[in-house]
Amino acid sequence: MKLELRGITKRFGQLVANDSINLVVQPGEIHALLGENGAGKSTLMNVLYGLYQADEGQILLDDKAQKFSGPGDAMASGIGMVHQHFMLIPVFTVAENVALGNEPTGLFGTFKLAEARKRVVEISDRFGFNVDPDALVEDLPVGVQQRVEIIKALSRDAKVLVLDEPTAVLTPQETDELMAIMRQLAKAGTSIVFITHKLREVKEVADKITVIRLGKVVGDAAPDASTSELASMMVGREVDLTVTKRQASLGDEVLRVENISVLDDRNQRAVNGVSFMVQRGEILAIAGVQGNGQTELAEALLGLRPVIKGSGSISINGEHRKSQASVRDVLESGVGFIPEDRKKDGLVSEFTIAENLMLNASYKSVFTKGLNINFAARKKISKDLVERFDVRTPSADHLAGKLSGGNQQKVVVARELYRKVDLLIASQPTRGVDVGSIEFIHEQLVAERDAGKGVVLISTELDEVLALADRIAVMYRGQIIGIVGPETSREQLGKMMAGVAA
Amino acid sequence: MSSPEARFNQAIKEILAGGLTRTVLSVILGFLVGALFMIGSNKEFLEGLTYFFSRPQDSLGAAWTVVSDGYGALFRGSIFNAEAEDLIKAFRPLTETLRLGAPLIAAGLGIGLAFRVGLFNIGGTGQLIFGMIFSTWVATRIELPIVLHMIVALIAGILGACLLGALVGFLKARTGAHEVILTIMLNYIAIYFFSFLMRDPALLQEERASGNPKADPAAVTAQFPKLFGDEYSLHWGLVFSIAAVIVYWWLMERSTIGYRLRMVGFNPDAAKTAGINVNRTYVLAMALSAAFVGVAGANQALGTAIGVTPSSHAGIGFDAITVALLGGSSAPGILLAGLLFGAFKAGAPAMQVIGVSPEVLGIVQGAIVLFIAAPPLIRAIFGLPKPQTTNALGAIRGRVFGKGGAK
Numbered sequence A: 001m002k003l004e005l006r007g008i009t010k011r012f013g014q015l016v017a018n019d020s021i022n023l024v025v026q027p028g029e030i031h032a033l034l035g036e037n038g039a040g041k042s043t044l045m046n047v048l049y050g051l052y053q054a055d056e057g058q059i060l061l062d063d064k065a066q067k068f069s070g071p072g073d074a075m076a077s078g079i080g081m082v083h084q085h086f087m088l089i090p091v092f093t094v095a096e097n098v099a100l101g102n103e104p105t106g107l108f109g110t111f112k113l114a115e116a117r118k119r120v121v122e123i124s125d126r127f128g129f130n131v132d133p134d135a136l137v138e139d140l141p142v143g144v145q146q147r148v149e150i151i152k153a154l155s156r157d158a159k160v161l162v163l164d165e166p167t168a169v170l171t172p173q174e175t176d177e178l179m180a181i182m183r184q185l186a187k188a189g190t191s192i193v194f195i196t197h198k199l200r201e202v203k204e205v206a207d208k209i210t211v212i213r214l215g216k217v218v219g220d221a222a223p224d225a226s227t228s229e230l231a232s233m234m235v236g237r238e239v240d241l242t243v244t245k246r247q248a249s250l251g252d253e254v255l256r257v258e259n260i261s262v263l264d265d266r267n268q269r270a271v272n273g274v275s276f277m278v279q280r281g282e283i284l285a286i287a288g289v290q291g292n293g294q295t296e297l298a299e300a301l302l303g304l305r306p307v308i309k310g311s312g313s314i315s316i317n318g319e320h321r322k323s324q325a326s327v328r329d330v331l332e333s334g335v336g337f338i339p340e341d342r343k344k345d346g347l348v349s350e351f352t353i354a355e356n357l358m359l360n361a362s363y364k365s366v367f368t369k370g371l372n373i374n375f376a377a378r379k380k381i382s383k384d385l386v387e388r389f390d391v392r393t394p395s396a397d398h399l400a401g402k403l404s405g406g407n408q409q410k411v412v413v414a415r416e417l418y419r420k421v422d423l424l425i426a427s428q429p430t431r432g433v434d435v436g437s438i439e440f441i442h443e444q445l446v447a448e449r450d451a452g453k454g455v456v457l458i459s460t461e462l463d464e465v466l467a468l469a470d471r472i473a474v475m476y477r478g479q480i481i482g483i484v485g486p487e488t489s490r491e492q493l494g495k496m497m498a499g500v501a502a
Numbered sequence B: 001m002s003s004p005e006a007r008f009n010q011a012i013k014e015i016l017a018g019g020l021t022r023t024v025l026s027v028i029l030g031f032l033v034g035a036l037f038m039i040g041s042n043k044e045f046l047e048g049l050t051y052f053f054s055r056p057q058d059s060l061g062a063a064w065t066v067v068s069d070g071y072g073a074l075f076r077g078s079i080f081n082a083e084a085e086d087l088i089k090a091f092r093p094l095t096e097t098l099r100l101g102a103p104l105i106a107a108g109l110g111i112g113l114a115f116r117v118g119l120f121n122i123g124g125t126g127q128l129i130f131g132m133i134f135s136t137w138v139a140t141r142i143e144l145p146i147v148l149h150m151i152v153a154l155i156a157g158i159l160g161a162c163l164l165g166a167l168v169g170f171l172k173a174r175t176g177a178h179e180v181i182l183t184i185m186l187n188y189i190a191i192y193f194f195s196f197l198m199r200d201p202a203l204l205q206e207e208r209a210s211g212n213p214k215a216d217p218a219a220v221t222a223q224f225p226k227l228f229g230d231e232y233s234l235h236w237g238l239v240f241s242i243a244a245v246i247v248y249w250w251l252m253e254r255s256t257i258g259y260r261l262r263m264v265g266f267n268p269d270a271a272k273t274a275g276i277n278v279n280r281t282y283v284l285a286m287a288l289s290a291a292f293v294g295v296a297g298a299n300q301a302l303g304t305a306i307g308v309t310p311s312s313h314a315g316i317g318f319d320a321i322t323v324a325l326l327g328g329s330s331a332p333g334i335l336l337a338g339l340l341f342g343a344f345k346a347g348a349p350a351m352q353v354i355g356v357s358p359e360v361l362g363i364v365q366g367a368i369v370l371f372i373a374a375p376p377l378i379r380a381i382f383g384l385p386k387p388q389t390t391n392a393l394g395a396i397r398g399r400v401f402g403k404g405g406a407k
Helices: A040-046 A071-076 A093-099 A113-127 A142-155 A172-187 A199-205 A227-235 A294-302 A326-330 A343-344 A353-357 A376-390 A405-418 A433-451 A462-468 A490-495 B002-016 B019-040 B043-049 B057-080 B093-114 B122-142 B147-174 B179-197 B237-254 B256-266 B268-273 B280-300 B315-327 B332-353 B357-374 B375-382 B390-399
Strands: A003-012 A016-025 A030-034 A056-061 A065-068 A080-082 A160-162 A189-198 A208-213 A215-220 A255-265 A267-277 A283-287 A313-316 A334-339 A423-427 A452-457 A470-476 A480-485
Touching: A003 A040, A016 A030, A016 A056, A016 A189, A016 A215, A030 A172, A030 A199, A030 A227, A040 A160, A040 A172, A040 A189, A056 A294, A071 A080, A080 A093, A080 A142, A093 A113, A093 A142, A113 A142, A113 A172, A142 A160, A142 A172, A142 A255, A160 A283, A172 A189, A172 A199, A172 A255, A172 A490, A189 A199, A189 A255, A189 B280, A215 A227, A227 A433, A255 A294, A267 A294, A267 A452, A267 A480, A283 A334, A283 A433, A283 A462, A294 A334, A294 A452, A294 A470, A294 B237, A313 B268, A334 A405, A343 A405, A343 A452, A353 A405, A376 A405, A376 B002, A376 B357, A423 A433, A433 A452, A433 A462, A452 A462, A452 B043, A462 A490, A470 A490, A490 B237, B002 B019, B019 B043, B019 B057, B019 B315, B019 B357, B043 B057, B043 B357, B057 B332, B093 B122, B093 B256, B093 B280, B093 B315, B122 B147, B122 B179, B122 B315, B147 B179, B237 B256, B237 B280, B237 B332, B256 B268, B256 B280, B268 B280, B315 B332, B315 B357, B332 B357
Parallel strands: A030 A189, A030 A208, A080 A160, A160 A189, A283 A452, A283 A470, A334 A423, A423 A452
Antiparallel strands: A003 A016, A003 A056, A056 A065, A208 A215, A255 A267, A255 A313, A470 A480
């Protein structure tokens, strides 16, 4: 089916999220929608899916104008969507999930499970998805869950399939498999809109690329366009994606983790006997697919989550840490922490930028004067930090919650680096951050390393790991599969991330 | 575990995110609702209704008369009585408003403090009673020189309330019990414990009391002295309440303690990550919250020459919730809201005198809370735009907490 968007404009109050966007997707085409976070990609797709009503413009399917007042209409017209966060019910089976909202029913509305199963098997076989219709969704790996989402869309006869950042949660291998599936679907005539900000994937799979910046289409490109060309289009200026860094000059050991185990919220062992050490002047990256214990490891390092008693030890600067060290003790022993979920753990959105800059320095610091907040010092320091860390805001008195993701992250980074730490633990420091800010944050991490600090970088983005790491520890199911050098190939790391030891 | 808790906190935030416009509109609407009740219970108006279409002016005139008379009496009873024989008597209503508003302000600060830490302290009554118990004990069972006796009794009241508040915080931190349940239950315990103490002369009961639960009057050395001589019953309780407002403002807006309290209120996860012991903060917050309520407790025990009785808490613990909500939990807001409710209390008898039932004021009070706590309703009535999430959150700081806020 041919999809055409004509002059789509969507405003939210003052903000123009989509500014007369034109987009044509031919039948059987894989059309990549490339843009930074906040460029307006998701808004556009939500307009297409009937979740938002466009203020202006038209949606045409096979040259016929459509009017969607909700996702139901969009689905009925043949548009399917796979969201970044899966809309599946974990305790239902695959067949039940696929049928949900579109259940085959018999007399008196009884649910015909057999028919639902048949539908799943049929689609799964046709495209070689290899999905068991009776498996519980919660037992499936993320990559397979995603296929369930695709089956769900296809089972409703989707002719246009929208994939919203589908690779964010996948291993490199799973990503490759997804791309194969996309090609196959396209060959069968399905039009695919592939939303992403990852250049490598776009170049590999897309037939056509449309770049969106600040709500406007800034141009089309062919998949053979160079990476830097695409990146410049996306950001609107020349960008340097490679991080230049000097040879590491290693110093004393700053962190030693020996054989620690940590429980997650469900009391399962999320980290199981992990050991590693970090020296001053190096970046140790902890790579791995999301959900393999990295979050719990980071929380344990900070003291937020207890290490299982007797399981091992953590020393900072050669000093053994108490088994139940408080977060405050850890922070005051010279550790900086950039949490992976900055909105939840890193910032208080209702506080101003200045207030956020003293978040973990409210006891006795330059920001305080006895029991009073030292407003004069805070004003001066925050003004200085906002400038130095290039936080785009009218002033430090603005609410942190109103900043863009990248600028929020700069506030977090500024706060942690201002505290003069020996060890910086950065958990997903560039997640949901625009390219410009990524560049800046990467530079800051390398600068810390060059200044003789130890840096632990926890990241699920292989590109980031390869660009920054001096050593790479790969985590899989709570264990470190191996620690390898930065010259290790993408394929090798991918295998390790899937659990194959080096 | 955090999800229902988070939703609850979110609801508190949204209720507090009202802003000045909504607060003023709510107060006006509250008075309108009160007016409707006055009209609806008026005999002339109802009689006029039977022939409304031939002579509508009878009903409408009666309606206008009862409302203007009713609220006129409220004004006379609470601000200025132009019909009084001399100027001193004419100003007495205003001093009564201040006298009755003072404990509402202090207790309102306590509840407001808890709100800003994301806690719902329904236990004002219990904490106030504990304050009264401790103050009364010091004021009736210990002999100390003048001034010192009063100060010790005041501090004892603050500590007594503080103790009960800290217990709530401790139980919440230790066991995860919800503070709403804890405080409600402790209210009952406090009320009956108070009566129990006043049934035994060895404890708090007045020697001559004939079996009724009643405590000795506070010793003259411990009573709050009158502010403007014996013409007015206004006493030093007002001064202590205003001092509490200033302390509250400093604590919440200027000090690092309040900064951490607010941080925990807004985002306990971020506070934890920033090295703040959230559980300990809850204990501290409940203790501080109750300490302010304790000022009101001391006011009830020491602000009068007659002994306290089980009903001396005067519903202040619950009214304080309304005061804190109406005042947006900010120091100046609570001061104004406390005075408004003090005026209601002062003006009620004057309304009764002219035959308007003073319960109307309870309805006004309840309606105001309803309108403040039901944002969608108020938005629907006035067609205000639904604030976007970030705006709503911003509005908390900007409008409600922004008064004298951290620069």
